[in-house]
Amino acid sequence: MARSPRPGKPGHARSRAAASAPQGMPAQGIPVEQAIDLAYRHWEAGQFPEAETLCRQVLAVLPAQPDTHHLLGLMAHALGRLDLAIEHMRQACGQPMAPAAYFSNLGELCRRAGRLEEAERATRQAAARDWLAPGIWSNLGIILQEAGKLEDSARCLQRMLALAPDAPEGHNNLGNTLLLMERSGEAALRYGAALILNPLYADACSNLGKLTAALGQPEAGMALLRRALAINPRMADAYLNAAELEAGRGRWTDALNWLEALRDFAPDNPKLPGARAFIVDRLGRIAEAEAAAKGKPQ
Known part of the structure; x- marks a missing residue:
């Protein structure tokens, strides 16, 4: 069964904290915001040690900096250190202006760790911050499916498909939930719809x-x-x-x-x-x- 995507590289999804934070100087002598951007570029290029070094230097100046904790969470996840990834992601979400993507990533990490209650809370907060994001509704639907909250799962996945009707993964995931609800005929239709949209799925x-x-x-x-x-x-x-x-x-x-x-x-x-x-x-x-x-x- 298809699951939600792994926590992703954030691109432009950053908190407002970096722009508004006091511009201290990490050890390399560059402003904090520039250091954070450079750390993300190292991460996207697969240069983990360089990215981590910059993150540690930023945290030495601003220990609660959310974008930096978010990046360290992504790196910890990539290295298989799930508990550490969750801890960093929690800190990234601890700032009032943390973006929806951070809460969504925290939810997905918690789901992978089997912490479904925290996963649901985090992903609902993500949906409250960006209720037009199909991926967030998809993640929430899968979390609720695994928690046995099937009616709620179906509603979330239907919401996802209302926003992205051509997403084959959404149809497949809704089919999974409907099958668990013993609605086999409807599940078959959803799987069929997914294959129409992507015959190689x-x-x-x-x-x-x-x-x-x-x-x-x-x-x-x-x-x-x-x-x-x-x-x-x-x-x-x-x-x-x-x-x-x-x-x-x-x-x-x-x-x-x-x-x-x-x-x-x-x-x-x-x-x-x-x-x-x-x-x-x-x-x-x-x-x-x-x-x-x-x-x-x-």
């Missing part, structure tokens, strides 16, 4: 394939899953969906073949041991099933 193709099979059309469903894999041969969900489809009609060897193909490039996929154990058990390979359930290599 592998997530929507896989989702529609799984749903089509569940609605009693396994061959049509498998054709869609094969199409998804032709678009993206490393799409793990499509292999798992294909294995589930084949298992559902008792084709255990075919189901295992799909999982073996997945294991060839994603041996650490967290869903693989359980799925593989279930299928090899049905094939009567008990010892192998027990080893697969424990995640031992075969």
Whole structure:
């Protein structure tokens, strides 16, 4: 299932604090606002050490400077330090004039950390600051979906599509929510709409394939899953969906073949041991099933 985009590089989305802050001089002897701009340019060029050095110099002069904390949050996220990224992003959002993008990024980081209540609060604040931004409504809809607040999720994703009706990700994400609400027919229409807008959208193709099979059309469903894999041969969900489809009609060897193909490039996929154990058990390979359930290599 498609998720919201990663916290992005902010471009022109800066707080007003940089322009209004006292113009102290970082160690390199340049004004604070210029140092911040230069740090962002280093970040956008992939020059993390140079960007971090400038950020630290700015914070030595202005410890609460929000644009600097925002950039440090982006860098920490890119380096896999999620807790540190959230802490910096919280500080970036602590200033009254912090832009919507900062709250949206905080919400997305919190979602990735499983902190759904904070994610919802931050993203609602982002929406209050920029209620015409489709991406913010999309992020909020996904957060609410993961929190089990499905009616609210659907409303947010519908709002997103009202602002950006040609966004295939919006249709796909709304389809995911509708499917969780057991509104399968409407979900199928949304997945189909996503594919009309982007015929190469592998997530929507896989989702529609799984749903089509569940609605009693396994061959049509498998054709869609094969199409998804032709678009993206490393799409793990499509292999798992294909294995589930084949298992559902008792084709255990075919189901295992799909999982073996997945294991060839994603041996650490967290869903693989359980799925593989279930299928090899049905094939009567008990010892192998027990080893697969424990995640031992075969």
